[in-house]
Amino acid sequence: MTTLYVEIAEELRRSILNGEYPVGARLPSESDLADRWSASRGTVRQAVAVLTAEGIIGSRQGARRIVLRRERRHSFAELHSFAQWARTMGYRSASRFLHRERRRATPEEARRLALPEGAAVLDVLRLRCLDDEPVMVERTAYAEWVAPSVESLPVDCASIMDSMAEDAGIIAHYGEHLIDAVPAGSDDARLLRVRRGSPLLRQRHLTSNQDGRPIEWTEDRYRAGSVTFNVSNSVGTAPLVRDPGSLLM
Amino acid sequence: MTTLYVEIAEELRRSILNGEYPVGARLPSESDLADRWSASRGTVRQAVAVLTAEGIIGSRQGARRIVLRRERRHSFAELHSFAQWARTMGYRSASRFLHRERRRATPEEARRLALPEGAAVLDVLRLRCLDDEPVMVERTAYAEWVAPSVESLPVDCASIMDSMAEDAGIIAHYGEHLIDAVPAGSDDARLLRVRRGSPLLRQRHLTSNQDGRPIEWTEDRYRAGSVTFNVSNSVGTAPLVRDPGSLLM
């Protein structure tokens, strides 16, 4: 049993998906929805705020909400875990450790992971495949406090994040992502089977646990054409809302 | 005079920025903050939700909120207008129309802009510079209903979006962005002064007005190293999504 506003959001999402509210249509007013679920207007506002944050519906003061899009967006976990994302998209994903050893953190890594200069990190290099095609090279520096959990994993472990959560209770909670384009180095080129200097989509990200303590600093390099990042937004700035005594996210 | 929750959010952001709440520190509880501003708890929750969405603070049920980061990152929500973004970042930006003519929409453009096959669009090619350095090539297909506003602009117009808002009341309200990496074509290479085939960061985006009516479908190509996109998220919010390359593109 989930919470009420999540349930309302899910049912609305379903209604949009199955065409009851096509793209461009206006949703019922908040009070209509509140009546339908015997909920207060505030709870309904939490529900529609979820869909707004997902980019599915848009809203303006005074006018009824409209449907912008049908497809649903995916969750935080899928952004942090390549394996989990691949699974939900219906791909077979595989990965292998090519390299795994402790070394000193570079100045950049130390800064990102909030470590003292020269602290030890666990350096990991992995190659990721979708349906047997090499798609991404992943270079990660793990903070020392999570290193043991990573070192004990088998070389073909599919999802480090999943394993860490299960074995050590280390859970990714916050993330920051930097996205740009870089030319393939000679190692990248060999592993991804592209020419040296050809374009790669680079996603660097810092993952932290629930206390804001950094877990890892990662640089992923995707072969051009294999992956696209997708963002929806609206001017309404506040993707979040609240209402009588509560707000949501 | 802005609204109360925005004011609270701004003051909290300032306090974090000036070090009153350093990274890792715990914020006061909701009721403390409510007392301080003589506001209800609900209003305070709206304020902290703003900061949460910006990735500045994190929150977990039962525990006090913590500071994750000081700076406010430049988020996609603000990346509506290149000119506007450049200005807030302190750059001198310039741009020039290299090409501007009506033609038939390609099948992709027709789909994105929700137009019938073969409808007319206004095709625009612009070169964007930051501090006199060519940084981005922009290829836009404008829907016919906004074409007149664009055609009347001077060749060195800095911000089409600003002009359209002023002159015709056409306001960008919703956006969807697709981000990946592509090799520079020969035109791109000449304009951006890079070698052909060198990596470019590509941002395609669809802009719609307040009714969800498509305004433009744009393809921006940034020279590698000139721009990095940045996204923050946490377990409750995921503004960014990853899509497989070949499907649905």
Add this chain to the structure above:
DNA sequence: AAGGGCGGCTTGTTCAGACAAGTTCCGACC
């Protein structure tokens, strides 16, 4: 000294009501 449990604190969810601000639409007027 190490471990466990309980209680107080804090965030999450929900309710009902009120007013402000913006949109829509129809009807009156020119």
Add this chain to the structure above:
DNA sequence: GGTCGGAACTTGTCTGAACAAGCCGCCCTT
């Protein structure tokens, strides 16, 4: 027929209250 104004509707902001759920530290036990 077109335009202007206003009424009805809808979303945005805010209050105050209550309970649930999760976290943390203190204290007591072993």
